[in-house]
Amino acid sequence: MESARSAKHWVTTFNLYSAPGGEAPTLNGVTAAFDMTRDQLAEALGDEPAYRTDQVWRQLWERGTWPEAMTDLPRQLREQLAKVITPALREVARSESRDKTVKWLWELPDGARIETVLMIYPGRATVCVSSQAGCAMACSFCATGQSGFTRHLTTGEIVEQVVAARAAAAPRRLGNVVFMGMGEPLANYDRTWGAVERIHDHLGISARHITVSTVGVVAGIRRLAQEDLPVNLAVSLHAARDELRNRIVPLNRRYPLSVLMGACSEYAAAKNRRLSFEWALIDGVNDTAQDAAELAELALPLGAHVNVIPLNPTPGYLGRGTPPDGVRAFCGYLMAHGVNATVRANRGTDIDAACGQLAANAGGRRPRTDAGLAIPAAAREALGEPVSRPGRKGATLK
Ligand code: SAH
Numbered sequence: 105m106e107s108a109r110s111a112k113h114w115v116t117t118f119n120l121y122s123a124p125g126g127e128a129p130t131l132n133g134v135t136a137a138f139d140m141t142r143d144q145l146a147e148a149l150g151d152e153p154a155y156r157t158d159q160v161w162r163q164l165w166e167r168g169t170w171p172e173a174m175t176d177l178p179r180q181l182r183e184q185l186a187k188v189i190t191p192a193l194r195e196v197a198r199s200e201s202r203d204k205t206v207k208w209l210w211e212l213p214d215g216a217r218i219e220t221v222l223m224i225y226p227g228r229a230t231v232c233v234s235s236q237a238g239c240a241m242a243c244s245f246c247a248t249g250q251s252g253f254t255r256h257l258t259t260g261e262i263v264e265q266v267v268a269a270r271a272a273a274a275p276r277r278l279g280n281v282v283f284m285g286m287g288e289p290l291a292n293y294d295r296t297w298g299a300v301e302r303i304h305d306h307l308g309i310s311a312r313h314i315t316v317s318t319v320g321v322v323a324g325i326r327r328l329a330q331e332d333l334p335v336n337l338a339v340s341l342h343a344a345r346d347e348l349r350n351r352i353v354p355l356n357r358r359y360p361l362s363v364l365m366g367a368c369s370e371y372a373a374a375k376n377r378r379l380s381f382e383w384a385l386i387d388g389v390n391d392t393a394q395d396a397a398e399l400a401e402l403a404l405p406l407g408a409h410v411n412v413i414p415l416n417p418t419p420g421y422l423g424r425g426t427p428p429d430g431v432r433a434f435c436g437y438l439m440a441h442g443v444n445a446t447v448r449a450n451r452g453t454d455i456d457a458a459c460g461q462l463a464a465n466a467g468g469r470r471p472r473t474d475a476g477l478a479i480p481a482a483a484r485e486a487l488g489e490p491v492s493r494p495g496r497k498g499a500t501l502k
Contacts, residue, residue: 136259136260136263137170137189137190137191137192137260137264138192138259138261138264138267138302139258139259139260139261140260142157142161145161156177156181159174159176159177160177160185160189165306165307168267170191171183171186171189172186192212192213192258192260192261192264193208193210193211193268194211194212195208195210196211196217197209199455200455201451201454201455203451204224205221205222205223205452205455205457206221206224206269206272207219207221207222207452207455207456207462208221208222208265208268212237212257212261214255216237217237218234218237218265218285218286218287219234219285219286219457219462220233220234220265220268220285221452221457222272222273223451224273224276227276228277228278228280229269229273229277229279229280230278230279230280230282231265231266231269231270231273231281231282232282232283232285233265233266233269233281233282233284233285233299234257234262234286234287234462235257235262235283235285235286235292235296236253236254236255236256236286236287236288236289236292237253237254237255237257237286238254238286238287239251239252239253239286239287239288240253240288240291241291241319241353241354241355242354243319243340243352243353243354243460244351244352244420245352245384245386245415245418245421245423245460246418246460247418247460247461247462247463248286248287248460248462248463250418250419250420250421251463256295257295258295259295259296259298259299259302262299263303263307265285266278266281266299266303266307267307278309279309279313280309280313280314280315281309281314281315282314282315283296283315283316283317284315284317284338284459285462288318288319289316289317289324290316290324290325290327291321293324293327296316297327297328297331300316300333300335301333304333311334311335312334312335312336314333314335314336315336315337315338315380316328316335316336316337316338317338317339317340317382318337318338318340319339319340319355320339320340320341320353320355320359321355322359322363322364322366322367325364325367325368325370325371326367326370326371329367329371329375330374334375334377335377336377336378336379337368337371337375337377337379338379338380338381338382338411339364339368339381339382340353340381340382340384341402342383342384342386343356343390343395344361344398344399344401345361345398346360348389348390349361352386352389352390361402365406368406368408369405369406372406372407372408378407378408378409379406380408380409380410380411381408382411382413383399383410383412384414384415384460385412385413385414385415385425385430385434386415386423386425387423387424387425387426387427387430388423391426391430391431393433393437396434396438396441397437397441399443400437400438400441400442403438404442404443408443410438410443410444410445410446411445411446411448412431412434412435412438412445412446413447413448413450413459414428414431414447415460416450416453416459416460416461418460418461418463435447
């Protein structure tokens with residue numbers, strides 16, 4: 105009985121956190137379990153003995169156990185907790201490719217959809233998480249960019265993807281987390297960084313096994329350089345001259361290459377971490393010897409590692425991936441000029457889990473052209489710049 109009373113108190117307290125001005129972020133009144141801090145959990149457990157906080161916290165974070173399966177709690181408390189500590193991710197579909205890559209399509213409490221990809225290698229596993237539902241950056245060749253922006257994810261929604269992937273990877277250790285799923289992590293800076301801290305502090309994954317990938321949000325890279333945890337930084341470059349990059353990565357019109365390289369160099373100096381450049385090789389667009397020479401000129405002074413991947417085809421973009429001979433020639437050129445380069449294996453292609461193919465919100469997909477003078481309004485809005493737009497679709501974070 106006592107625990108039932110406490111659980112009632114718990115529910116009341118919990119609702120306080122959902123109120124405007126409360127600490128835990130809420131989405132349409134729902135708090136993701138992994139958004140709660142330990143103190144919030146302790147306070148919310150109210151009259152329950154102090155050890156309960158530890159008990160619930162550890163099961164949630166260390167084992168990914170949800171309240172209904174916390175069999176060491178009194179049944180009534182468990183049932184009450186199950187009403188409020190609920191998963192933010194509902195599995196809509198899960199597919200497994202021939203190379204054991206697992207892709208989930210999740211639905212969030214407000215109906216937004218995101219994807220997570222788990223890549224399994226001998227003895228270890230890497231999860232690729234989404235940081236936003238959709239993306240406002242509008243890179244022409246990227247499926248998520250083609251589908252547009254829905255909303256930012258909360259910290260807890262990002263963390264829960266890692267917790268789910270860790271369970272699926274067992275008995276292999278989930279060793280690496282890469283922010284290379286849907287969305288632009290640095291356009292959702294605070295929640296992304298909150299997730300990095302929680303993944304590090306509570307899931308025990310070290311900073312050097314966490315990689316934040318950005319299309320080049322310079323303001324975000326500069327903030328990242330001030331943080332304590334030295335995560336790896338990957339920059340999706342794809343073009344090493346402004347004229348071309350303006351066309352395929354519209355954000356370049358806001359942060360041209362000279363500014364972006366300045367921020368990269370600041371990051372490398374501050375963190376002493378390996379910087380990498382991502383380069384999706386597009387047949388006849390960015391795969392010539394001249395492109396390789398321009399890339400080498402940017403990569404060498406920064407000691408950047410280049411990850412080359414032949415473009416994965418997406419419905420809204422006409423370009424195709426460079427054929428294998430061209431990929432070899434491009435990498436050969438880079439290496440002959442002293443640049444560290446690897447060709448990234450294209451995993452999960454048979455289940456559309458490969459880079460840039462994540463497009464869970466495909467409903468809004470529209471073909472894009474590379475033309476245009478300004479960066480898209482949605483991208484400016486996502487970066488916190490004022491934009492006048494009639495009405496907005498989708499949920500907002502309160
Ligand atoms: N917004 C972040 C992270 C998400 S995209 C960023 O841009 O880095 C993860 C990587 O996949 C990026 O390097 C992106 O440029 C790349 N990518 C997107 N579409 C692709 C495609 N069709 N083929 C190959 N790589 C792609």
